[in-house]
Amino acid sequence: MLDIRLLRDDPDAIKAGLARRGVDGAAVDRLIDFDVAHRALLARQETLRQEVKALSKAVGQAKKERDEVRASALAEQSRAVGDEERRLNVDVEAAAEAIRSALLVTPNLPAEDCPDGESEADNVETRRWWPGLEQGFPFPTFDEHQQVPHWEVGEALGILDLERGAKMSGSMFPLFRGMGARLLRALTSYALAAHADAYEELRPPTFVLTETITATGHLPKFADEAYHIERDDLWAIPTAEVPLTSMHRGEILEEAVLPLRFTASTPCFRREAGSAGRDTRGVLRVHEFDKVELVAYATPEGAKAAFDDILARAEALLRGLGLTYRVLDLCSGDIGASSKRTFDLEVYSPGCDRWLEVSSVSWFGDYQARRASVRYRPADGGSPQFVHTLNGSALAWPRIWAALIEQGRQADGSVELPEVLAPFLGGTTTVTPRR
């Protein structure tokens, strides 16, 4: 949520920022109109309420003096003003709601250094990494035996069973088997162990209240993307970002505890409503997947360092896994609605000859904190300020799984997994066909 005061003080700055996302300035003018109308109504309502309070006190005074006649006259007068106040209150609340609902669908302002652009095509590739880069080896070429899509490799090795996954739950619900399932568990253990030095591990609920999923910006705009359990009015989380960012909802933290940093491995549920027909094969786009997430609450001053740390950790995991990847600085037209700045990490899939997004690291400024009302009391004792929130995947597993299976495929059809996973795989890093 944007700061309504900025809207009053410098509407042009908001228009300019939103224009970089392709949002029309008329929406901002409408917001300003709502705000002006609301404040005018509020002022009148408060004046009336003041009168009611004064009259009520006078009633009490009159009764104490046993002047029943004056008391009932005053009560009558107060009732009349009160009735008017109640009528006006309906308008005030309608005006407040108009602002709130408009503000909830207004996206964040992109950061100054966020590159300008309209779409995915304008994202800026900032760097690439591949095994051997530091030793001077060129960007890798992938052999023919690696250019086999993971769903074929997976089915051949008996570690992926899409057909039976679909039998149980419909398409885009993969079933991993044997070493395939174990690999996912190993990846989670590997990542959580890597973050344990600075991030508290959490195991949050998977279903959350409407307020919780609204705070991060996933509602109301993207309701179609989330699974909703009608009977209990709960939402299946699309990412651990949702519960972790709402964890301190409505709280005032001490500056000394910041940055607060959390990591969690959770299932993530996405309806993928708008992507019918895209990536229908394999595990590149699925309705349920596991992901390890990093979330930080920081002061505005500490946000940059917290952001860099999350990005560095996601990259470190990829390097540890020996996966060729690139870093994208998302342009103003492609960052998420709540974000001010986002870097995506993409691994290369030789089987599909594509880059796969496996992590998205974002800085939200105070946008989410405003929605969730998470503040901190500055150490110097000033009034509470909104925190900045940040997060990043480290990492989303199915696409990592696919890249590992493809990049690691040997000429004989077996797959070699990275050595760093050995401790989590019971010492074996070779995947051969199940007899």
Next chain:
RNA sequence: GGAACGGUGGCAGAGCGGACGAAUGCGACAGUCUUGAAAACUGUUGGGGGUUCACGCCUCCCGAGGGUUCGAAUCCCUCCCGUUCCGCCA
């Protein structure tokens, strides 16, 4: 799921229809005293919103939302959460 009792400021805990944003205690902060500290004493000490150049003034917030009333922390209704007992259960 049933029953009983509760949810008040950073914490503890009064208040049970009329000046209550809320006694009191603790904590925290500042000052006096002290070489310094402790103790003692004095003062300050929640959040949102509106208005004002500012000092300030006004308004809302006592789990949440409705209602009754001239007036609600106090009465009524619904919901949520906690504790205890019963039932059920991985």
